[in-house]
Amino acid sequence: MPDAPARDVLAVDGLVRRFGKLTAVDGVSFHVAPGETYGLLGPNGAGKTTTISMIAGLIRADAGTITVAGEPVGPQHVAVRRRIGLVPQDLAIYPELTARENLRFFGRLQGLGGHDLARRVADVLQLVGLDSRADGATKEFSGGMKRRLNIGIGLLHRPELLILDEPTVGVDPQSRNAILESVEALSVEGMAVLYTTHYMEEAERLCDRIAIVDSGRIQAEGTRDDLIRMLGGVDQVRLAGDGDLEAAAAALRELPAVERAEAGADHAVVLAVRDAPSAVASLVTGATEAGLALHDVEITRPNLEAVFLHLTGKALRD
The missing domain is CATH 3.30.70.920 (Lrp/AsnC effector binding domain/regulation of amino acid metabolism (RAM) domain)
Structure with a gap:
């Protein structure tokens, strides 16, 4: 008997969000499977950050539904957030603490402790390439190293869905490549990744499927080759x-x-x-x-x- 198809980690259907007369997100629908990296590609102001804010349960949707691992998402649904890791554009780290101390602190907030927390901190430091700088104060880190630590914080509690919002903005090319290598390793572990960017080369390198977003709508969706075929290939x-x-x-x-x-x-x-x-x-x-x-x-x-x-x-x- 064939195996049943894996359930989508993330399913978004008909998502709408308005701010006064502005419709920032207008009927967005997509899904992300286990081990898949899905890209939202579009310029600033296209509605990407508003979309992921609703998916993370930070703001409510005016219409539409969101489920993560089959559970509904929204500001009133708290338990499902443990299935989600959010890495925002703005850095969420304490500069006076070391990388290890930051991870321990946020790990405790996520309900981790003891040997499991120590093991996860060590694993995450290695994954994001900061194990050699684990005990250095993060205020001395480069912008790219801080960004990688930010990603590590989102990974600590083993989320089923990791949301990365423009994680390479404002970093140098070498740090950017290190961040992209870290993201590439995530889908190998079976994690679903939702990745927003306005860099074409990042979407092409990282994403299994890409949604082109503009004016709050998905204009087209598919693999890179699917999208290229729209031009006749x-x-x-x-x-x-x-x-x-x-x-x-x-x-x-x-x-x-x-x-x-x-x-x-x-x-x-x-x-x-x-x-x-x-x-x-x-x-x-x-x-x-x-x-x-x-x-x-x-x-x-x-x-x-x-x-x-x-x-x-x-x-x-x-």
Whole structure:
């Protein structure tokens, strides 16, 4: 008998939140499975933080439902919060305490104690890469180290759902990479992660599925490849060389993978190609046989920036 499918850790249905005449979240629905990292990708003001504040039970929803591990979530439902770890944008640590002391303090607030607390503190310090600095005062930490400690605090009580709200804002590239490596390790442990960001590369690197959020609504949802296919999954290829560009373009149009081929003004043929990496050999052969002496091949693949622009009519950081 086949195993029953795993129940979603988080299920959000028809979520709405208004502030006066402003509808900050407008009918948002999605789900997150065990071991999945789900991204909310959108600019500041898109409604991401309001959404996760409702999911964490900090503010009420005007409409819609939220469940975590099958239990309803809201300000009046206190017990379910033990299943949730929230890592806010603002740091929630005590600078005069060491990393270990911070973790012990917050662990006690989460109901941990004794050997279990000591073991969890040690495990979390190792996971976020702070075990060598465990007994240093956090006021001496870099911004990235403080951010990693913030994540560790959210992990202490072994939540089934970890919510990370823009965890890399304002940190240097090296610290940012360390934070992303820590997040990548979480889904391996089977934890469901809800990750908000306005950085395309973070969403592409970390998230199994991504929701593009703008103006309080989910504009599109899916894996990176699902979203790219919304643009037709067509790559751009630029073949630069010397020779009869018009003849080369005409010959290349006959190839099955080529949707368009035009002679450019800069000694190049520009093509729209389905799955360019697998077709590039035939493109080079076709161009060469048509008399083009190639000296450069450039492939540009669609990315989430292009998808976001297509869906919203604006760049992500507008």
